[in-house]
């Protein structure tokens with residue numbers, strides 16, 4: 001399972017949790033403007049917008065899980081198992097392999113308006129990256145500071161949905177996730193009033209009772225409601241520190257602790273990392289299950305006109321700030 005969310009203060013923030021039982025071996029990867037993308041079915045792209053995100057690097061290629069570009073567009077791929085179906089190659093369209101989707105969009109689009117235009121001509125195809133990396137079954141959230149969309153390639157074709165809440169988890173398909181929010185419209189950060197029965201002396205005996213009924217489990221549909229409620233009510237100051245801190249708290253609402261979600265005998269899904277992109281400034285923040293300290297990579301510190309990928313390892317290991325030794 002995974003969860004993605006957007007957040008706006010002075011700047012625009014976008015990030016995700018990546019929940020799984022093992023890591024593919026990820027790095028923070030910057031693809032500068034002159035790294036040549038050799039798309040499998042649409043040819044070479046010699047220059048493009050610079051991209052930064054979390055990726056597995058294989059054969060000198062950035063297999064991005066989530067990323068943003070220098071123009072303020074961000075996107076993430078999340079599991080969509082059992083529902084994702086990619087198409088066969090078709091004539092007269094732009095055939096983009098599933099693993100090329102993030103590079104294809106982020107290398108050329110400076111806004112969601114441009115993303116929508118590109119999506120009119122796209123066909124997301126089932127060409128695997130290699131034998132070693134068969135097709136991951138994913139769906140995507142794509143955002144700029146003004147709007148978000150969800151993209152789902154299914155057996156009945158490519159769906160592009162407006163995503164007015166700016167969050168995404170996994171199954172079921174997005175329209176069902178949005179529909180279930182109807183069931184929770186009574187939730188509120190305010191204390192409830194007794195509308196149950198005026199003749200009963202019911203008491204709001206604890207703080208937080210306006211959120212009673214918010215699902216607390218780790219299923220994808222419960223995480224969807226929980227992160228949506230947290231995100232739409234979240235308030236913070238506008239500074240970078242306050243915004244980034246608050247963003248990690250929003251995704252903290254769906255954090256997965258080792259032991260609570262067993263996926264095979266003795267194997268547990270955990271939140272391997274949480275990312276927070278300052279999409280306005282091109283800074284990629286993250287922390288990991290074993291390292292709660294926030295680390296950051298700023299794309300604009302690098303030579304973005306280079307033609308070679310720039311990689312930073314994910315820093316692991318808890319860093320404890322001892323105060324008396």
Ligand SMILES: C[C@H](CCC(=O)NCCS(=O)(=O)O)[C@H]1CC[C@H]2[C@@H]3CC[C@@H]4C[C@H](O)CC[C@]4(C)[C@H]3C[C@H](O)[C@]12C
Nearest residue numbers: 001002019056063064065079081099133134135136170
């Ligand atoms: C495992 C992750 C999803 C986590 C998740 O959602 N877990 C809950 C399961 S559940 O929803 O509860 O069932 C996903 C998210 C992004 C993926 C990579 C995308 C690039 C590349 C695409 C290629 O085609 C295959 C290899 C590749 C490196 C992918 C590996 C893996 O697939 C990644 C990491």
